[in-house]
Amino acid sequence: MKSTLQLALVLTSISMALAAPIGIYQHGTVVRMRMGDCMLMHRGFMNQFGPPQAAAVEESCPEYTLVTDKVVFLIVGKSSNQLVPLAEVIDFRLVNKELAVRMDDARKESKFAIKEMTLRSEWERIQKHIEDRLNDSSHQAVDTSMALRNRE
């Protein structure tokens, strides 16, 4: 009886430990992605002032704009092939100044450095300003090259 109770207790603890992170995930949507430099990953005295490293110069890292309800994160991968699944909604949490993204259908996370954090209202205001300027400069758009097709 005692051993059965102990087993049940252990199993309950394990299941709670595994389920724990799920409840604390926040949700967001990646709206932009670009390949940028990896310098954020290589900061440090020796990397900044030491001899140049060929690998660091060559490599580019993915940079994502992650929009949540109130905050917009600019996150950077640690290598060129560290990808975020571009689903409509992704789950993430903040861990030790990093942003851990939950990989779909897996109990693993992928950690990204946080490059910038902006209030969503402020970010939207800036985006609108950029859009307006772009629209002013090139309003009409028709008859493009081979990859584009016009429709009436």
Next chain:
Amino acid sequence: MFAHWQIRSALLALSVLTSVLACTAAADDTNGSSGLTTYRSTVSEVRVTFFATDESNHPLASLTKSDFAVVDNERVVRNFRSFTHSNETSLDVVALVDLSESVAPRLRAAMSDMLQLVAQEQSIPNDNISVLSFGGTLGGTVGGASSSFRPAVLCTSGCRAPDSMSKLLAMKSGGTTPLFDALIFAADFISQHRHAGGRGDARPVLILFSDGYDTISLHSAREALQAVLDEGALIYSVDMGKPENQSSNEPWGNQASGSMFLRRVSDATGGRYFFFSLGSSRPDGAASVLNAVIEDLRASYVVTYDLPSHQPGFHSLRLLPTHNLKLTFHSRTGYDYEPSGH
């Protein structure tokens, strides 16, 4: 005398009547003679042909539009206008063979594979297979030329004929490598070939046998790539460099610049990179490359979406998975957008 309420009612009725008449008149104007209202607007649509491969590098036959997103000039696009299987059903294959000195040790094996490619693949019409070469020296009497490193047409629309086969076997390696010029030559050839034979619905595919090094071209690598992109051709490169220099599965690992160039032009056009092996198994011979080309064609999709940004110039393009990060999507890596009137 009319009462005040009577005047108000009359004015109200008059106002309603005027409004109805005005609306009717406007509708008549809009309807015109056909009786249908026509709204006109111009919408720019981006159209991307692509295929996906799994972690084993095999093309995926079944794919849904929720499996991927498009990153167009940094913007993530998930709302698509359409998503269908590609209607391209045939191939226009141009094999471009590097005959320069640097690939000499592997030339004979490459030629053997080339013959295999030409002879065995009956699903491609004879008219849709051509072989071009660059560098090297001509051991035979192709086109009456005695010796030249310039790109040349070895055979077109009849490469399965015995005399064409013998020409291919007579090729000797040596000399310099005008790789970039040869790619431009091949792009021009594809354009002429397409217009001459009405092969508009055939997918142009350039199978490039080379080590990726250029030594003497007049044109740059960028110009060469642009010429191929302009023709909408896919480059399937077969790396004939030394095995220690060939690219591994690591996309940008330690590899020679020639291999890197081959991988980059393949990726940029939406094609694939293979390495050429002299070993007994020889997994990436010409025949298997051609099989891959055919499989990719059958597993190709077309997605269309609204142009997300009207910024003129080059728009970078990338397809990425939404769930399964082991999937790789192959498409051209960008397009030029020029608004009308520019």
